[in-house]
Amino acid sequence: MAYDRLTCPRCGETVKAYRNPVPTVDIIIETAGGIVLIERKNEPLGWALPGGFVDYGETLETAAIREAREETSLEIRNLRLLGCYSDPARDLRQHTISTVFIATADGLPQAADDAAAVAVIPLDQLPVELCFDHRKILDDYLLTIGRFPADRP
Incomplete structure (x- = not known):
């Protein structure tokens, strides 16, 4: 069977x-004390920003709100765009393009759905190792808010 051809039904x-490429969203959730990170239940395992795949018929903004709620149990607000990340190697499972949002939330996050755990991490204690390109995303975020990442002058 040739994978570069399909039969019209x-x-x-x-x-x-x-x-x-497959569209995804990631969300930097600002809350009292820092940024919300999730520990992934599924491969690749490790700490990451909340996020996931955009469903068919869903806007990027709606996907971000849904993914934040599903993984952290938080209702986010003040959604704003940080940027888009499209390196074909950002996710070794497949080529994804992530639209990354910044949002705020109140309350205590609780792990749900694809998240095994959730934590609020102070900006000066962000882990160096994160899944996908999430450390690069957080470094860009820190520069956007006028803070320098730990490994930069």
Whole structure:
């Protein structure tokens, strides 16, 4: 079976199959005391920003709100764009493009859905090792808010 061709279910014609990056969202949740991180239940294991795949028919903003609620049990607000991250190697499972948002929340986060644990980490104690490209994202965030990452002057 050729993976670069598909059969149209309506007419039976062979059409070219396109491999496209998969859209995802990640959310930097600012809360009293620092940034919310989750410990992932699934591969790749480790600490990461809350986030996930955008569902078909869902806006990026709606996906960010849903993923934050599903993984941290927090209702986020003041959603604003940090940037987009598209390195094909950012997720070794497949090529993803992440739209990263910054948001605020009150309350105590609780791990749910794909999160095995959740923690609020002070900005000066952010871990160096994070899943995907999340450390780069957090370094960009720190520069955006006028703080320098620990390994930069």
